[in-house]
Amino acid sequence: MSFLEIIAYIFYNALYFAAPIMLTGIGTTFSERSGVTNMGVEGGMQVGAFTAIIANLALAETFGGWTPWVAILIASITGLLFSLLLAIFSVTFRADQIIIGTAMNMLAAGGTVFLVKKMFEGRGQTPMISETIHRYNIPVLREIPVIGPIFFENVYITSILAVVVAILGWVVMFKTPFGLRLRSVGEHPLAADTMGIKVNRMRYIAVMISGVLSGIGGAIFAQTITLDYSHATISGQGFMAIAAMIFGKWNPLGTMGAAIFFGFANSLSAIGPSLPVIKDIPQVYLYILPYVLTILAVAGFIGKSQAPKALNRPYVKENK
Amino acid sequence: MSKNLNKLLIPVLSVILGLVVGAIIMLVFGYNPIQGYSQLWNGIVGDVYVLGESIRQITPYILAGLAFAFAIKTGLFNIGIEGQLIVGWFAATYVGVVLDLPPGIHLIVALLAGGLAGALWGFVPGILKAKLGVNEVVVTIMMNYTALHVTNALVRAWAGKDTSERIHETASLRIPAWEEATMYSRMHAGIFVALIAVFVIWYILKYTTLGYELKAVGLNRDAAQYAGMNVERNIVIAMIISGFLAGLAGSMEGLGTFEYVATKSSLTGIGFDGIAVSILGANHPIGVIFGAVLFGALKYGSLSMPNPPAQIPEEMISIIIAIIVFFVASTYLFPWLKEKFTRKKGAN
Numbered sequence: 026m027s028f029l030e031i032i033a034y035i036f037y038n039a040l041y042f043a044a045p046i047m048l049t050g051i052g053t054t055f056s057e058r059s060g061v062t063n064m065g066v067e068g069g070m071q072v073g074a075f076t077a078i079i080a081n082l083a084l085a086e087t088f089g090g091w092t093p094w095v096a097i098l099i100a101s102i103t104g105l106l107f108s109l110l111l112a113i114f115s116v117t118f119r120a121d122q123i124i125i126g127t128a129m130n131m132l133a134a135g136g137t138v139f140l141v142k143k144m145f146e147g148r149g150q151t152p153m154i155s156e157t158i159h160r161y162n163i164p165v166l167r168e169i170p171v172i173g174p175i176f177f178e179n180v181y182i183t184s185i186l187a188v189v190v191a192i193l194g195w196v197v198m199f200k201t202p203f204g205l206r207l208r209s210v211g212e213h214p215l216a217a218d219t220m221g222i223k224v225n226r227m228r229y230i231a232v233m234i235s236g237v238l239s240g241i242g243g244a245i246f247a248q249t250i251t252l253d254y255s256h257a258t259i260s261g262q263g264f265m266a267i268a269a270m271i272f273g274k275w276n277p278l279g280t281m282g283a284a285i286f287f288g289f290a291n292s293l294s295a296i297g298p299s300l301p302v303i304k305d306i307p308q309v310y311l312y313i314l315p316y317v318l319t320i321l322a323v324a325g326f327i328g329k330s331q332a333p334k335a336l337n338r339p340y341v342k343e344n345k
Numbered sequence: 346m347s348k349n350l351n352k353l354l355i356p357v358l359s360v361i362l363g364l365v366v367g368a369i370i371m372l373v374f375g376y377n378p379i380q381g382y383s384q385l386w387n388g389i390v391g392d393v394y395v396l397g398e399s400i401r402q403i404t405p406y407i408l409a410g411l412a413f414a415f416a417i418k419t420g421l422f423n424i425g426i427e428g429q430l431i432v433g434w435f436a437a438t439y440v441g442v443v444l445d446l447p448p449g450i451h452l453i454v455a456l457l458a459g460g461l462a463g464a465l466w467g468f469v470p471g472i473l474k475a476k477l478g479v480n481e482v483v484v485t486i487m488m489n490y491t492a493l494h495v496t497n498a499l500v501r502a503w504a505g506k507d508t509s510e511r512i513h514e515t516a517s518l519r520i521p522a523w524e525e526a527t528m529y530s531r532m533h534a535g536i537f538v539a540l541i542a543v544f545v546i547w548y549i550l551k552y553t554t555l556g557y558e559l560k561a562v563g564l565n566r567d568a569a570q571y572a573g574m575n576v577e578r579n580i581v582i583a584m585i586i587s588g589f590l591a592g593l594a595g596s597m598e599g600l601g602t603f604e605y606v607a608t609k610s611s612l613t614g615i616g617f618d619g620i621a622v623s624i625l626g627a628n629h630p631i632g633v634i635f636g637a638v639l640f641g642a643l644k645y646g647s648l649s650m651p652n653p654p655a656q657i658p659e660e661m662i663s664i665i666i667a668i669i670v671f672f673v674a675s676t677y678l679f680p681w682l683k684e685k686f687t688r689k690k691g692a693n
Contacts, residue, residue, distance in 0.1 A: 062482070064424075110671070118675040123422055123482060127620050128670035135663025142658035143374055147651065260611040264486050271483055309498035316487035320469075323479050332480060 031300065033175045035292045037160075040180065043288030044187040045070070045246035049266035050273065050280040051194045052238030056111075057275060058198065059231035060211035060335040064126025065111050066239040067263025068133030072107045073100035073243025075137040078254040079144070081154040092156035097244045104240015105233050107133065112232040116225050119339035130263075138256050150255035158183055158249050183245045187281070190238070194277030207231055211333035214340040224340045239263065268319040275333065287315040352627050355679060359625070359672035360639065367665040371657060380655040385662070388649025389642045395649070397523070397530030401602055403641030405430070407539035408594035409619025410626060410633040412587045415546055417628050419583035420563035425470060425485025426591040427616030428492030429463035431609070433592025435496040436462035438599035438606040439503070441512030451515035456538065456596050463592020464585045466492060471584025475577035481584070489612060497608040508607040518601035533601035540634075542590060547630040559583050591616065618644070621670045640666055 049066050056063040063069075080096040088095050110129055115122040138149055145151060163177040163185075198204040209217040210227040218224050243259060251258045269287060273279025294311035297303040368378035389399045409426050416423035423429075437459030446454060470484035500509060518533040550556040561569040562579045570576045594615060599606055622640050626632025647662035672678065 064482075064486075114671055114675055114678075118681060119677040120671075120674040123424065124620065124624055124670065124674040127424075127617055128667045128674065131617065131621070131663050131670070132667035135660040135667065139658045139660035139664060142660065147656070147658070257610060261490055264490065267483075268487060307498065309494050312494040312498075313491045316491045320473070320484050320487045323483050324473050324477050325479075 029171075029174065031296070033178070035289065035296060036175045037180055037184075038292035038295060039285060039288035040176075040184040041249055041288075042291045043284040044181065044184045044249075045242040046262055046266045046269055046287060047187040047242075047281050047284035048190055048245065049235075049239045049242035049263060050269035050284055051191055051277045052235030052242070053267055053270045054194070054273070054275050054277050054280055055198070055207065055231045055238075056228075056235040057270065057336060058211045058333055059207050059228045060214060060333055060338065060340070061111065061115060061228050061232055062122045062126065062337055063108070063111060063232060063235045063239075064123055064267070065108070065129030065133075065263075066235060066242075066266055067259065067261070068126075068130040069104050069107055069236055069239030070243030070246065070263045070266075071130075071133040071137050071259045073104045073240030074247035074251075074258050075140070075243075075254050076100045076103040076240070077244030078151050078154060078247050079140075081156055081248065082152065085154070085156045088156075090156065090159075092154075093158045093248045096248065097241055100240040100244035101237045102240070104238070104243070105236040108232050108236020108239070111236075112229045115339065116228045116232070119341070122337055134256065137254065141254060151253045153253050154248065157252060158245070181249055183249060187245075187284075191277045191281035198277060208333070210340075211335050214335050214338075218340070218342070228340075239266070242266065265315055268315050271332075272315075272319045272322045274322075274331070290314040351679075355676070356625050356627065356632075356636075356673055358679070359669050362672050363665050363669035366668050367661065370664065371661065376657045377655060381650055381657045381661070384649045384652060384655045384657075385643070385646045387646075389646035391649075392528070393526065394528040394530045395645070397527030397532035399642045399645045400536055401530065401532045402645040403637050404533070404535040404539050404601070405594040405597045405615050406618060406622050406637035406641040406644075407536075407634060408542060408590050408597065409615050410622030410637050411539075411542060411546055411630060412590035412594065413620050413623035414626065414628040414630060414633050415550075415590060416583055416587035417623065418550060418563050419559045419579060420566070421471075421474070421580065421583055421587070422482045423467065423470075423485055423584065423587045423591075424482050424620070425466065425488045425588075425616075426594070426619050427612045427614075428485070428489035429466040429588040429591035430595035430598075430613065430616050431489075431492045431496050432466050433459035433463040433595030434599040435499060435595075435606050436592070437516075437596035438509055438512055438604075441516035441600055441604075442510050444516075445513070446515060448515040451513065452518065452600065455512070455516040455600055456593065459596030459599065460589040460592040463595060464589040467584040467586075467588020467591070468581065471581040471588075474584070475580040489616070493609060493612060496606070500606055500608050509605045511604045512600060516600055517604060518597070519604070531602050533597075535597040535601040538593065538597070539637075542593060543630050543634055546586075546590070550630065555582070591619075594619070618666070621666055624670055624673050 049070055053063050053066055077096040077100040080099045081092050084095055085092045111125055114120045114125045141151055142149055158181055160179045161182055166177040167173045206222050207227055210224050214224045247258055269283040270280050272283035290311045293303055294308050371378040371381050388395055390396050412426050413423055437455045440455040440458040466488055470481045473479040473484055474481045518535045520534050523532050558574045558579050562576050566576055622636035623633055626636035643662045647659040650657040650659050
């Protein structure tokens with residue numbers, strides 16, 4: 026491989042690994058900015074991955090090449106429905122968000138494998154899907170020297186989608202009245218309430234956004250990387266998305282950057298053994314890099330990562 | 346009085362509701378819940394073998410639940426039990442393999458090594474919380490996956506393959522007489538370690554100055570500070586002890602159940618189940634025993650559910666446990682229902 030080819034390989038590997046984490050992470054920025062910790066995104070990704078694979082298997086004959094996209098759409102709906110558990114139990118019933126998130130992860134892990142076994146005669150793994158998400162060469166943009174072959178040749182369209190969602194997410198969060206309301210609910214719900222903002226309604230919407238995006242994230246992960254569903258399909262990607270959100274300072278664009286960076290670490294650990302210098306770094310350092318960097322970031326050693334002030338606190342109207 | 350009753354009533358109601366919802370789910374998916382639950386029951390206490398294995402499963406659940414319950418008394422969410430457990434498992438096994446010590450002493454040293462490794466893993470989020478105010482939930486989540494990859498690398502570097510050697514008999518928790526009596530189940534003496542730990546933690550929380558201070562910090566940090574307590578030190582101590590208990594839970598697997606350590610592709614789940622155990626037990630040391638008995642037994646008994654005639658996937662039990670946690674955690678659910686109910690009555 027030439028130097029440029031290696032760089033291009035590392036890049037597109039990083040991007041395709043990063044896309045699901047990016048989308049899920051952006052979702053969590055919305056729910057956390059509204060004051061709700063969504064630890065259940067790991068479960069959300071499992072639900073999304075599961076429904077996408079089942080939908081893909083069932084609909085492949087009907088929709089042909091469009092199947093993965095239909096599957097993503099369906100996964101976004103199941104992701105949304107799943108996230109309602111967090112909204113109902115933590116926002117309405119004021120249960121602890123972290124406990125409910127943990128229970129959601131248990132439910133998703135158990136429930137999806139239960140359904141797989143029910144559908145496939147006791148086997149814990151689905152068959153492989155036939156319609157996968159393809160790689161594309163983006164016309165025109167690929168002609169750009171140096172950048173073109175790295176970013177726009179052989180890319181998953183889902184990676185581009187994730188970047189678009191990150192930019193959109195940033196615009197919505199920081200440049201629209203809706204975003205301002207969302208953030209005010211997470212910083213000072215009482216003040217927001219006095220201004221006539223419906224605190225719990227905003228939190229429901231924010232949690233649902235994160236549900237949709239975690240469902241899509243899981244769907245993309247399953248349809249680009251594992252191509253089937255079992256208990257091992259999603260193992261920790263949701264938590265890595267939370268890491269990306271924190272490392273990205275609760276900002277959709279920051280989350281995007283963090284996810285791509287984590288993707289790099291992953292990509293390097295995969296291709297590392299064939300590269301000079303990198304091959305001398307034990308793989309374990311690349312594996313733990315995202316987590317260690319996130320710890321350093323929240324600890325303030327790499328910039329200051331500050332959580333929304335009202336995070337984890339149910340809003341009770343009577344408490345003045 | 347009624348508050349204490351609620352403390353007991355809500356977990357009991359939640360368990361009943363969880364089992365009922367579980368039965369409905371079984372019916373919806375075309376399974377027979379009566380067959381399912383009777384196979385589950387037989388899978389827990391049906392013969393001495395499964396009884397021994399159930400107790401084996403309950404053992405680390407007690408310690409993991411205790412770890413969570415202890416930290417939360419100081420107002421700390423230790424989501425990192427998974428990671429502390431994994432490093433404890435590794436350290437205990439390592440000491441069990443490489444050292445040559447007399448029986449008894451070897452076991453104690455290995456248990457301590459496991460506990461201390463977990464304590465170290467708990468110290469990091471503790472000191473970051475105490476000194477810099479860093480959210481312990483975030484740090485402990487990250488420490489979980491760090492532990493997973495680090496111990497995998499350590500196992501490979503040490504053993505040269507994905508599984509370590511077996512520990513020396515001198516470090517083992519297994520009791521040959523018990524194994525024989527239970528048709529060679531893997532039941533081991535760890536259950537005593539777990540019960541002693543429960544007693545010690547209960548005693549610390551109830552009768553010592555340390556326990557008083559830890560609870561004071563948990564109830565109101567500012568008030569504790571104002572009363573002259575060293576809040577920072579108490580936070581670190583709470584996380585160290587919690588991590589130590591989680592490390593002991595891992596030692597149960599390394600010195601009792603498996604007697605070796607292997608690389609893992611994902612977290613064990615015991616740590617997260619420990620959260621459920623503690624929540625069900627109202628975060629009380631004695632309550633933890635009941636939570637662990639219930640969830641540990643359900644988890645092991647579920648392995649019998651896929652057998653004919655019920656043929657229910659064992660994941661059914663994870664669903665039921667999750668549902669139970671949903672109910673127990675919703676402290677406001679029952680008052681809310683009551684309020685809705687009585688309001689309607691008033692309107693009539």
